[in-house]
Amino acid sequence: MRLSALVVARNEEARLPACLATLGFADEIVVVLDRSTDASAEIARAAGAVLLEGGWALEGERRNAGIAACTGDWILEVDADERVPPELGAEIRALIARSSAAFHRVRIDNYVGERLILHGWGGSFGTTLKPILFRRGAKHWRSQRVHPGLDWTGAEGERLTAHGIRHEVDRDISDMLRRLDRYSSAKAADLLDQGDIGTLANNVRRFISRTFKCLIGRKGYKEGGWGLLIALCAGLFPLLSYLKAKLEPERHRP
Template sequence: MTAPRLSALIVARNEEARLPDCLASVAFADEVVVVLDRSTDGSARIAQVAGARVIEGAWELEGERRNTGIEACTGDWVLEVDADERVDAALAVAVRETIATSAHAWHQVPVDNYVGDRLVRFGWAGSFGTTSVPRLFRRGAKRWRAQRVHPGLDWTGTEGPKITRGALVHLVDRDISDMLRRLDRYSTAKAADLIAAGDIGTLRANVRRFFSRGFKSYVSRKGYREGGWGVLLALCTGAFPLLSYLKAKLEPEKHGGGR
């Protein structure tokens, strides 16, 4: 019986500094597809030299550019990896073993999140970070929705057991300032999504979410075990929906709601 073919999909924008290590980590795949969104640096050349198939374009919505990449993959299975992520050796083996035997359509992959050189294991919650992601799936099983930030997913088929060996190493933030800049970017994009949907919510609901999400991050997800890092994660996790709402409410003209 022929072994299933695996496509590795990387979606990036101006990531020439981090792309080489990411590409090297997915070299075990049968095919590598790189989607470059409005990139002006040397990312295309780096990907081509590594043997990847490169698709260049401009997409306003994250869901659209990810779907473009998925549709370009020709493997039986697809593994999605961002430019700031690396597939460690143990996960590479586990992925190959999983697709060789799985009767399911998709699997969660474990994530190790780093802020600078520090591995932060606890406290990731909500839309600000996670310790597992549904990135391994049969071609045709996954479709992203048309949203700018953290788009929703539509699935065909059943979820299989979570992969438990190895990890997707995520270099999520360089430092605290980088974390706060990410919060600003995410909330700006989310504000545009809220306005486009025609329902930005209410102040009361989002204040409530600030506290409930912060509690989930710090207590339920054990962020307290990370000391000050856990406090930072709880604040950012809670602030994301509230800040998104405030941008959409107070500055709609800056986020697609003006005339």
């Protein structure tokens, strides 16, 4: 079974080399660069990757373009801020040699700076398990700017949880808050595209329920102040998206 590793990035010259260096277990590396103006293209070529450059307004569209460029029987889709440890690479190779499933979820270890935060992720602001290992033809991203939905062909298989991908999700608290700002702006554009931004009351309820779920249900309280911060960001994401679409539609309309 041939395995393609797919990396979709934009202006990631600082993080791309370390990511690509961990993908040597794949038979092919495909790098999709969306409107990049830094040295990411030269880095990808130096690593021997297949390079696809272009400009895509929607995250789903550029990810689908990358999937279409892969030639492997299986595809592992990672981001430039993720690192695949050798033990997980070996586990992936062993799994695809025997799997009859269409896709598998892989454990994600989220780091803020050098701190590993195990608990509290959720609400479209982070996850500890992602469906990123799949057969070619099994996965299709929907046309949205942030956290696009997925359509699957085939059944899910066993989950890879013995070893996790190192995800350097944020550098520090300020970086986390900037990510919340970016995500909510992109989501506001999606809401305006759909023509239905929702209501204030519903999004206040979502703020409360998501914050509670991340802090209590997903055990964010075990992380102390970090867990509270992540829970608040997860709860604020839909509320901020709604408020940006409602109060500043001229700034966020596509």
